[in-house]
Amino acid sequence: MKVVQVRCPNCSQPIYSKIKDIVFFCENCKVLHIRGGETKVIDYEIADFNKTITAEKKYMPFWRVWCNFTINESRVSGGTFRKMAQFMRGGGNSGSLFVFVPASEMDVATFKQLAMDLTMSPPRYSTRLDFGGLQRLPTKITNGEAENVSDFVFVTIQADKPGILQDLDYDLVCQEARMVYLPFVVTESGPRPAW
């Protein structure tokens, strides 16, 4: 197996990685940086894991993207506005939300499920400063890609029934993504939250 060595852009300490990951965590200064196109220090949070869960836990990376939206028109019948109501400002047709975009490799169904679940009910957790010895899954998509995918997540939330053509007129403006590591227990039926 090829070992990748890069230097921390903050403190110059070498970081060794045996897995193919586009983000690197410096154990020395705790700076996380990405090498996907550009090399850039990124903001991140590590959610603390639930110590009462004894099954093996892994950290999964997500891009958390703050998005402002305005729904101009929706011809989709049933429930579409209701779903977004919790994110809307008093009575208006605009609002803001954190869109969660899974950043590691997974099948499309799991990707959609996680994106929906976390975006519709944002996780609450306390943070920690390191990974506590837990494995973390490699990041496959860049922050820039995540900002584009946010649009897809937003539309998917609106869609009551998958596959039905949406006629939705909206504006979505997303800001820079932050990386959030959430602990999960990987089960046969998919990842189970462990925070």
Ligand SMILES: [Zn+2]
């Ligand atoms: Zn460093």
